[in-house]
Amino acid sequence: MNFFSYLASYFDFDLKILPYCIGLSLDILILYPLLTYFKWHLLSRLGVTLKDKEVIFSSRKNNFNLAYFVNKYGDRNLRIADGLSRKLLHIFSGIWHLVFLNLVIQDTRIAWQAAFVKSLLIIALCSLSYSSNKVFGLAGIMYGATSRIRDGLDGRKNFFIAQLAFLNLYVLVFIEYIARKNISNEDNLIFFSFFIFLPLIIGDALGEIIGTIWGKQKIRVWGVGQINRKSVLGTVSVFLGSLLPLLLVVSLNNLPAEWWLLCLSVAATTSTIELIAPRSTDNFFIPVGNALVCLIFAVYVIHL
Known part of the structure; x- marks a missing residue:
């Protein structure tokens, strides 16, 4: 089967995925x-x-003065509110996705389809509420916890672009296709989903929570937001927050020593991409980068 036929099979939707789409969307x-x-x-x-607060939860299209909020409430207080609300949602929602897709669905094609439909649903809801100022409406639900104060006028734009980045699923399908063509033992492929997404779910989130609250924001980066700075502590937190959960996966499943090296490689890849990728695009680049590292290990190191 060539790649286009393989990809077409992933777009062969039917109604049996509907319960999975509903279950996966419960976090909304x-x-x-x-x-x-x-x-x-x-x-x-x-x-x-x-x-x-009403201004913060608004679309911020009119008269949003970030300097006013920073001077009145303090940069660190705003970082605490931004980091905790957005990244706690990131962690809980990400873990729900990982558990549901791997332990409930247990079918790669159906899991991909459910995740794809869920991404389209979030993009649609974000689009519908993008300009709304209703705090206790759809806009409040979609952007209340996710629109950072310190991103200023670009608060909603940052989150919206981050959701578009999850359409990298089609790139991951291509990498999966190459993997299945080049490996003989697919039994351990289930673990690669953890290596691809756990660093994004936990490592990236801890990087922002720890880095923005306790780190010294001295590293200037490019991205979507009025304040674009990161810290050394945040980057270290991404690395450790990626490495430790992966080491736990390897240890609990008694995987061979080569997997420990994969843990280090994926953690290093995640922390590097998180630092250099434009802000709001790491949802795309981290899973793709980690998937490529897993593919290289599967073919040349682990020899699946």
């Missing part, structure tokens, strides 16, 4: 509103007034 109904409320409550605890 549960986690998004919860983390939006969490951010609203956290801002109250940090002393942000009701009027200013």
Whole structure:
């Protein structure tokens, strides 16, 4: 089977994926509103007034003065609100995806289809609510926890682009196609999904939470946002937050020594990409980079 036929099989949708799409999308109904409320409550605890919270949760198209918020409430307080709300959602939603796709569906093609439909759903909901200022409506659910204050006018744009990046699934299908053509033992392929996505789910999230709250934001980077800076502590946190969960996967499954080297390689790849990729694009580049590393190891090192 050539690649185009292989890819076409992934677009052969039928109604049996509908329950999986609904199950995978439960985080929109549960986690998004919860983390939006969490951010609203956290801002109250940090002393942000009701009027200013309404501006923060708005589309920010009119008269959003980031300097005003930084001077009034402090850069660190805003970093805490941004980092905790967005990345806790990132962690919980990512783990839900990983568990549901691998342990509930257990079929690569159906898992891909469900994830693809879920990505299209989020993009559609974000598009519909992009210009809305209703705090307690669809815009509040989709952008409340995810639109960083310190991204200023680009808050919603940053999250929207990050969701578009998840359409990298078609690139991952191509890498999977190459892998199946070049390996003889597919039994351990299930572990590669953890190596591809766990660093993005946990490592990338811890990098922002730890780096923005305790790190010294001195590394200037390019990306979507009014304040684009990272820290050495954040980069180290991405590396360790990627490495330790992967080492746990290897240890719990008694995988051979070569997998330990793969852990180090994937963690290094993730932390490097997270640092140099334009902000809001790492959702695309990290999984693709990690998938390529896994493919190289599968063919040349692990010899599956």
